[in-house]
Amino acid sequence: MSMGALDRSRREPLWAQLHADLLRRLAAGDFAAGFPGEAQLRVEYEVSRHTVREAMRRIREAGLVESGRGRQSQVLSQRIEQPLGSLYSLFREIESRGIVQKSVVLSCGLKSHPEAAARLDLPPESDLFVLERIRLAGGEPLAHDCVWLPAQIGQPLLDTDFSRTALYDELAKHHIAVPDSGRERITATLISPEMASRLNTPVPAAGLTIERTGLRKGKPMECRRTTVRGDRYALLMAWNERGYEVSGQTS
Amino acid sequence: MSMGALDRSRREPLWAQLHADLLRRLAAGDFAAGFPGEAQLRVEYEVSRHTVREAMRRIREAGLVESGRGRQSQVLSQRIEQPLGSLYSLFREIESRGIVQKSVVLSCGLKSHPEAAARLDLPPESDLFVLERIRLAGGEPLAHDCVWLPAQIGQPLLDTDFSRTALYDELAKHHIAVPDSGRERITATLISPEMASRLNTPVPAAGLTIERTGLRKGKPMECRRTTVRGDRYALLMAWNERGYEVSGQTS
DNA sequence: CTCTCATAAATGTACGTACTATTGCCTCAG
DNA sequence: CTGAGGCAATAGTACGTACATTTATGAGAG
Missing domain, CATH: 3.40.1410.10 (Chorismate lyase-like)
Incomplete structure (x- = not known):
């Protein structure tokens, strides 16, 4: 849940905290039944749409979800292979x-x-x-x-x-x-x-x-x-x- | 120059046109004597700061310039080597x-x-x-x-x-x-x-x-x-x- | 000349609004 | 039942504002 997930007094940017929490929930499988939309995240975490998009951009760029106009984000295969x-x-x-x-x-x-x-x-x-x-x-x-x-x-x-x-x-x-x-x-x-x-x-x-x-x-x-x-x-x-x-x- | 570089009637997003033009100018060496700041680009292309940042984010992520709080963007080494x-x-x-x-x-x-x-x-x-x-x-x-x-x-x-x-x-x-x-x-x-x-x-x-x-x-x-x-x-x-x-x- | 500090300038963060384009779904006519 | 069309939902684009944080610069004290 988002209770206490975001702390505005911390130095870490809001979007970074949101980004970290979304990654955590993704790994935990919270979004197996569909990824929430921007509006829902905005309400849930009580942040602006800009902040949601700032976090979601990184999730998208990491190839974890796919999104586009008119349709909600889709969770993709979760393989995040780091070069080693x-x-x-x-x-x-x-x-x-x-x-x-x-x-x-x-x-x-x-x-x-x-x-x-x-x-x-x-x-x-x-x-x-x-x-x-x-x-x-x-x-x-x-x-x-x-x-x-x-x-x-x-x-x-x-x-x-x-x-x-x-x-x-x-x-x-x-x-x-x-x-x-x-x-x-x-x-x-x-x-x-x-x-x-x-x-x-x-x-x-x-x-x-x-x-x-x-x-x-x-x-x-x-x-x-x-x-x-x-x-x-x-x-x-x-x-x-x-x-x-x-x-x-x-x- | 920016004259006619951006066409609001086109379907291509403004930031994409700006992005393309900045890439072109980078390749042409226009910015050898320093990369312009966000404010300057906003005035020059007559777009909002949001649009400038949307274009600049991609330039940064491509590793072409480096930027941070308080200092203007620095042009980095221009080697864009394609993997072959x-x-x-x-x-x-x-x-x-x-x-x-x-x-x-x-x-x-x-x-x-x-x-x-x-x-x-x-x-x-x-x-x-x-x-x-x-x-x-x-x-x-x-x-x-x-x-x-x-x-x-x-x-x-x-x-x-x-x-x-x-x-x-x-x-x-x-x-x-x-x-x-x-x-x-x-x-x-x-x-x-x-x-x-x-x-x-x-x-x-x-x-x-x-x-x-x-x-x-x-x-x-x-x-x-x-x-x-x-x-x-x-x-x-x-x-x-x-x-x-x-x-x-x-x- | 050098160091310190205040100031200006730049990007980063965060909020707001509005409109556009696309998608998916539902309704309704055929 | 099927297809077309409208409608609502959703992400994309684009504008605005304000403040925070960091850096570079320059003035002034020593």
Whole structure:
């Protein structure tokens, strides 16, 4: 309900409060039986039509509802996919297909790593949280994944069993936000004999190496190096006049 | 100037006409010495502040200007880069670095190719324009590139010497528009011995294989298969809350 | 010359009104 | 039952006003 949802004494703009409340109610499914009209929202929240439209514009632009002259707003499919890079796409795609995703943890602890420290904007000899895993999909090795975090972020994760859980889920449990932007460098490389035995590939074999730096509010907070078996993964990119979409394909 | 720029009798909304005119003037460099304020635009175009803001909101959201309380709008960098896929990024990046870009044309003509025809939504036995090249950068082989076009599009290109010219430039000369959207499938593959001799790589070597379908107004018009030497190319992806940016890196 | 503070200017927020264009629904004639 | 037409509802466009908040500027004190 709108009781107390809007507080005119707060510094936050009215439309922003209304926008937040509408998002909340959308997520809660309040509008499953139809989205209210501008007039109804104006009465319900006791704001002007201008304020309602200011909030609704953002809802529309996010693609959550569709509206037009003469007809009320229609709730659209609720998928709000934030870009999280090709790596995230990879592992999400696996889950969405219901493939069992497990990992073999090769190491998990604190260790210095000059190259990773440089990418995290830290002094070369800083201790970093490092997590090295072989990621399995459907029981078969898919990728070798090594992630470094600043020690202060990784500290609470030292005792975690990462064989069945995702790093971002663990970060969320400790109320640490995931990256909101980042860079990835994707190259095709030969899988080394040592790596080949871990990934159970023939020699020679090709792999996709993804070097990733994740940022939060512009500050590096995650540095990753992942080698995916070339025979089991494809990176899919779709582009149009508005931008790119990235997804993955695992076999 | 604003003389006659806005026509209230037209069906197009006033803000849209204003928006279009501001875009035009921006592109023409009219605002190089500072973007006009809302008040000035209101007077100049004889519209209400609401209409000015409706137009300006779109200019701001397109990232063309930046504005905030107390200070006038600032013109930002004017780069409006249309996404054209990773392949385009690859070859553009080479040109921007001034590296001499040449090609060895392996074949150029009309030929049927069932698999490519399927991707172009054409009957399997249709004749297609096919152009197969080894692309060189700095005198050294970089990629093997094979592109198929529907015969009617490729017909005028049959006599072109593609050893020094880009396909899209040739299409432009014949007033054929380039794709405005498309899909790419990027995988890591082993370079076959036959390909290795063409690309001058050792055996074994890894390569990035890009299968691309370019669309114009939703209709497939280009189908491509490119194998890039893994040791000479990296695909760079940057992502933030708004979307992805893709670029390339050649060595 | 430099720092501080008041002022002006600009955009942001928020209210009001009116009219337009489009849609969906209901009524009514056939 | 069906189709046409009118009517009400709804979002879009466009105008007006006022005040808040932030920034840049300039005057004046030190």
